[in-house]
Structures are given as structure tokens and as C-alpha cells.
Amino acid sequence: MALARLQLEPPRLLLRVPRREDFEAWATFMADEEATRHIGGLQPRPVAWRGVAAMVGSWHLQGDAMFSVIEKASGQWIGRVGPWQPEGWPGPEVGWSIVRSRWGRGYATEAATACIDWAFDTLGWDEVIHTIAAENDRSKAVAARLGSRYLRMDRLPPPSGATAEVWGQTRAEWRATRARA
Numbered sequence: 001m002a003l004a005r006l007q008l009e010p011p012r013l014l015l016r017v018p019r020r021e022d023f024e025a026w027a028t029f030m031a032d033e034e035a036t037r038h039i040g041g042l043q044p045r046p047v048a049w050r051g052v053a054a055m056v057g058s059w060h061l062q063g064d065a066m067f068s069v070i071e072k073a074s075g076q077w078i079g080r081v082g083p084w085q086p087e088g089w090p091g092p093e094v095g096w097s098i099v100r101s102r103w104g105r106g107y108a109t110e111a112a113t114a115c116i117d118w119a120f121d122t123l124g125w126d127e128v129i130h131t132i133a134a135e136n137d138r139s140k141a142v143a144a145r146l147g148s149r150y151l152r153m154d155r156l157p158p159p160s161g162a163t164a165e166v167w168g169q170t171r172a173e174w175r176a177t178r179a180r181a
Contacts, residue, residue: 003059008067010114013107015067015081018055022068025077025099026052035100038133040160058086064123066095069111071102078102081111083119083128088157090166091129094119096142108142116146117178120171129168131156143167147177 008015018026030036030043030051043051058065066082079098085091094115096108119125130148132139143149148167156162169177 008114008118010110012072013111013114014070014072015111015114016070017059018052018066018068018080022077023049023052026068026080029079029097029099032100035097038136038139039097040162054086055080058084064119067111067115069098069107071107078107079111081108082115083123083125086157090131090154090156090164091168092119092123092125092127093129093131095130096139103138108139109145112142112146116174120174125171127168127170128174129166131164131166133162134165140165140167147174 003017006017027043027045027048030048031045033042036042055065062085064083064085066080066084068077069079069081070076071078079096079102081096081098082094084093084095094112096112098108098111116128119128128148129151130139130143130146131154132143146169148169151166151168153163154166156164
């Protein structure tokens with residue numbers, strides 16, 4: 001499938017590979033101290049640019065990375081959610097980060113659900129993890145709603161080197177949870 005056409009469509013969202021046009025919203029998001037507190041902190045525009053470029057590059061190098069999250073009702077870029085497994089990462093992750101103005105609407109859970117389905121069905125993953133800062137109760141709640149559980153503490157690779165809680169589940173556990181829903 002051509003990356004330009006790759007998209008997932010949960011009910012209220014459009015998930016697609018990041019584009020150049022996403023950069024302004026991405027940079028604004030990365031300049032929000034509260035929104036970035038648990039994902040490495042503030043990033044000046046040049047660093048945010050490298051972050052977008054890393055996601056696009058990952059899509060081309062290994063066929064996965066975070067999707068840009070577009071709110072269907074407004075057409076606005078509202079975050080990044082998706083499969084992410086850079087070199088040295090603690091495992092195959094589906095991560096999420098949504099702009100603060102859209103917190104509390106269930107968008108992270110909705111987008112992550114679509115991405116976990118895609119990771120298991122299309123990428124063939126056997127497990128999925130979520131690396132979460134110990135003090136990030138909002139993300140732990142999203143992980144729990146997804147059916148994930150705390151697995152262990154781990155360290156993220158350089159340059160971060162931060163310690164994070166690792167939450168997750170296997171494909172079989174995901175399928176069992178989805179069958180009950």
C-alpha cells in the first residue's frame with residue numbers, strides 16, 4: 001500500500017501518515033509545556049521538525065510510525081498516535097499524544113484501538129506495549145481502558161534515557177478483550 005493513501009478511520013478520527021502540512025500544528029503542540037510534560041518536554045521548532053521527519057522516515061524505513069490524528073468534525077490535526085519501535089525501544093509500542101484542547105474526549109483511546117488492531121492484523125505483532133511516565137495518570141487510564149496492564153519498569157534509549165513504566169498485552173489478550181466488548 002502506498003504510504004500517501006494509508007489511513008485508518010475510527011468513527012471520529014482520520015489517522016494518516018504525517019505530511020508537511022501537519023508541521024505547524026505539530027510544532028505548536030510540542031511548544032505546549034503541559035501537553036509535552038510526559039513525552040520529553042518542550043521542543044523548539046527545529047527539534048519538532050526533526051520529530052516529524054523521524055516519523056516520516058520511520059514509515060519509509062520500517063513501515064510503521066505514529067499517524068497524524070485528524071479530527072473529522074473540524075479537519076484539524078490534534079495529535080499523533082500509532083505504532084512506534086525505534087532502535088533500542090523496549091518493545092513494539094502503540095503510543096499516543098493528543099493536543100490539550102482535545103483531552104477528555106476519548107480520542108487517544110479511539111485512535112489507539114484502531115492502531116492496535118492494525119498492528120496485530122497488518123504488521124503481525126505478537127504484543128503491544130505503551131511506555132508511560134510513572135506520574136502520567138491520564139495515559140495509564142488510557143492504557144487500562146485498552147485492556148493493557150503494568151508489566152515492568154524499563155529505560156528508554158538515548159538521548160532520553162528516561163525510566164518509564166511499560167504497560168501492554170499480547171495479541172491473544174487483545175483479541176479476548178475485543179471479543180467481550
